[in-house]
Amino acid sequence: MKKLIGQYPDATGHFGPYGGRFVGETLMSALLDVEAAWNAAKTDSAFLADFRAMLRDYAGRPTPLDHAQRLSAHLGGAQIWLKREDCTHTGAHKINNVVGQGLLARRMGKTRVIAETGAGQHGVATATIAARFGFECKVFMGAEDIARQAPNVRRMELLGAQVIPVQSGTRTLKDAMNEALRYWSSASEDTFYVIGSVAGPHPYPEMVRNFQRVIGDEARARFLEKNNRLPDLLVACVGGGSNAIGLFYPFLDDPCEMIGAEAAGDGLDTPRHAASISGGSPGELHGSISYLLQNDEGQIHEAWSVSAGLDYPGVGPEHALLHDLKRVRYEGVTDEEAIAAFQLLCKYEGIIPALESAHALAAAIRVAPQRSRNENILVCLSGRGDKDLDHVTRYLKEAKGRKSE
Numbered sequence: 001m002k003k004l005i006g007q008y009p010d011a012t013g014h015f016g017p018y019g020g021r022f023v024g025e026t027l028m029s030a031l032l033d034v035e036a037a038w039n040a041a042k043t044d045s046a047f048l049a050d051f052r053a054m055l056r057d058y059a060g061r062p063t064p065l066d067h068a069q070r071l072s073a074h075l076g077g078a079q080i081w082l083k084r085e086d087c088t089h090t091g092a093h094k095i096n097n098v099v100g101q102g103l104l105a106r107r108m109g110k111t112r113v114i115a116e117t118g119a120g121q122h123g124v125a126t127a128t129i130a131a132r133f134g135f136e137c138k139v140f141m142g143a144e145d146i147a148r149q150a151p152n153v154r155r156m157e158l159l160g161a162q163v164i165p166v167q168s169g170t171r172t173l174k175d176a177m178n179e180a181l182r183y184w185s186s187a188s189e190d191t192f193y194v195i196g197s198v199a200g201p202h203p204y205p206e207m208v209r210n211f212q213r214v215i216g217d218e219a220r221a222r223f224l225e226k227n228n229r230l231p232d233l234l235v236a237c238v239g240g241g242s243n244a245i246g247l248f249y250p251f252l253d254d255p256c257e258m259i260g261a262e263a264a265g266d267g268l269d270t271p272r273h274a275a276s277i278s279g280g281s282p283g284e285l286h287g288s289i290s291y292l293l294q295n296d297e298g299q300i301h302e303a304w305s306v307s308a309g310l311d312y313p314g315v316g317p318e319h320a321l322l323h324d325l326k327r328v329r330y331e332g333v334t335d336e337e338a339i340a341a342f343q344l345l346c347k348y349e350g351i352i353p354a355l356e357s358a359h360a361l362a363a364a365i366r367v368a369p370q371r372s373r374n375e376n377i378l379v380c381l382s383g384r385g386d387k388d389l390d391h392v393t394r395y396l397k398e399a400k401g402r403k404s405e
Contacts, residue, residue, distance in 0.1 A: 004252040004327065008318060013202020016324065018317035021201040023287040027181065030188035031287075035203045037108050042210060047103065054099050055214060058132070060089045061096075063215075065222040070348040078371035080364055081231065082351070082381045083219045083247065090128055092121035092354065092383030093215060093243045094196055100211035102129035105192035112136040112191040116180040118145050118173035118239070119309030119356060120152025121383050122196030127161035129194075137161040140180040144171040145308045151387045170302045173239075173312045177286055197240025198316030201287030205316050212246030219378060220250050231378040233257040233367065237360040238330065239274070239310035241319045243382035248328060257329070260319060261363035263305035264332030274303035276315040277323050277330040285313070290320040306335035306395060307355035307388075337362040339395060342385065354383035355392070 008015040021031060041047040055061040064084040072079045085093040098115075105113055113135045117123030123139040130137035139156055143165045146153055156163050169175035177200070184193045195204045198212075223231055234251060236244035238260040248258050265273035273279060276291045283292040285300065293301040293313040305311040322328040338355060341362035345351050353361060357380070364379045371377070385392070 001253065001255065002325070005249065008321065009202065009206050013206070015205070015317045015321040018282070018289050018320040019202060019205055020289055021287055022284050022289070023201050024185070026185040027287070030184060031201055033108070037104055038203045038207050041104055041107060047107065050103055051100050054103070055096065058089060059095045059099055060087060061214065062218045062222070063087045065219060065226065068349050071344060072368070074348055075365060075368045077369040077373065078232070078367070078375040078377045079373065080368060081223070081376060081378045083215060083378060085215060085243065085380060085382050086351070086353065086357070086384035090121065090125045091386065092125070093212065093246060094122040094125040095128065096214055096246070097196065097208050097211040097242060098122070098125040098129045098194055101192070101194045101207070102133055105135065105194070106133055108192065110135070110190055110192040112187070113194050114138045114140065114180055114183060114191055115194045115196060116140050116173065116176040117196065118142070118176065118312065119307065119354065120145070120149040120156065120387060121309065121354070123161065123163070124152050124155045124159070126194045127156040127159035130161060131159050138164055140164050140166055140176040140183070142166045142170070142172040142176050145173065148308045148391055149387050150390070172303070172308070174300065174303065181286065196242065197312070198242045198245050198318060199240040199286060199288060199290065199312070199314055205288065205318055208242050209245045209249055209318065212242050213249045215243065215246035215380060216248060216250035219247060223378065227376065230254055230256055231376045232371070233259065233375070233377045235259045235261060235360045235364045235377060236380040237261045237310060237356045237382060238315060238319060239263065239312045239356065240314070241316040243380050245316060245318055247380040252327065258327065259363050259367070260328050260330040261333045261359040262330055263307060263310035263359060264334045265304040265306070267334055268332045271301070272304040273332065274305045274311045274313065275332045276313060277319065278332045282320070288317055290317045291315050291323070306338060306391070307359065309354070309356040310359065331363055333359040333362045339392060341365055342392060351381070352385040353381055354385045355388045357382045
């Protein structure tokens with residue numbers, strides 16, 4: 001097996017043919033400043049010690065590794081294990097990365113932070129760390145997502161952040177990131193842009209991966225401790241891809257299968273999905289080359305998912321490379337499958353997952369009955385579903401109405 005850990009990105013931020021830094025002159029200076037600060041910080045033992053201490057004492061790490069015994073018995077095949085990122089301080093994996101970037105912003109002397117957000121979990125994490133460090137905070141969020149994720153909007157505002165509705169385009173995550181980048185280009189002197197995904201221009205894909213790899217590092221050590229072996233299969237949802245790369249990266253040189261669950265929406269044979277690898281092609285978006293949903297002229301297609309955190313029309317460049325290398329298998333999960341998985345986890349384990357995480361769970365549920373009982377599937381439960389309760393209730397009510405027609 002080809003060794004992958006530590007091989008990417010190269011000095012120019014490329015993961016094979018993907019990644020890079022394709023931005024205008026107004027953003028280039030800001031990105032070069034972030035890169036210089038990051039290159040110094042990532043090998044600074046004091047910075048790394050501060051990061052680990054804050055994850056432990058503030059973010060609530062390590063998170064549990066939980067054997068979903070009743071769900072496994074119900075499915076009748078492989079054993080399902082959950083890496084419980086929903087148990088962090090903010091209820092999702094996003095806090096890991098934001099702690100790291102917040103420390104970097106403070107190290108650079110910034111006084112303000114901005115962020116984009118879809119489901120709101122990255123926005124909540126950024127608002128949380130802004131309050132902790134005394135930063136002024138603005139969060140750009142599509143107007144459609146503000147309507148879908150009202151509980152997280154209230155959380156951000158209670159934490160002192162200004163939530164800025166984005167009315168352009170599809171009024172979702174892609175458009176929020178467009179507006180955040182545009183704002184940063186004129187405010188970078190005192191402002192740090194906290195990107196929540198492994199998408200975007202160099203150095204963000206590497207930086208976010210390194211801050212999120214704590215998920216996989218913990219999971220690998222704990223699984224070995226509990227089972228004296230590694231899991232047979234890892235599964236995580238993929239929008240931009242931060243929780244997935246966080247879980248996968250420490251296992252890349254191990255003989256473990258990996259599945260990235262993309263949002264197939266109404267189906268990959270329809271225009272209403274957000275599966276950038278399964279249904280896309282290489283192109284450039286937000287300063288980076290990766291797989292995108294686009295037409296033959298390179299115009300970005302609208303992405304759709306029942307999950308506000310997955311309806312992004314691109315994916316991080318490292319995922320694009322892992323797909324091409326056939327190291328990770330990327331599979332679509334429909335809205336219907338995700339909602340069914342959401343309900344199963346509630347019923348059998350007493351856990352309400354985020355809709356994003358429910359996509360990963362659905363992919364595991366699809367595979368588990370085909371595997372033997374002594375095989376193990378490790379699922380990244382990337383966040384909790386409080387934010388999705390109204391949305392799921394509405395979806396189920398509408399689905400019931402359609403069936404009765």
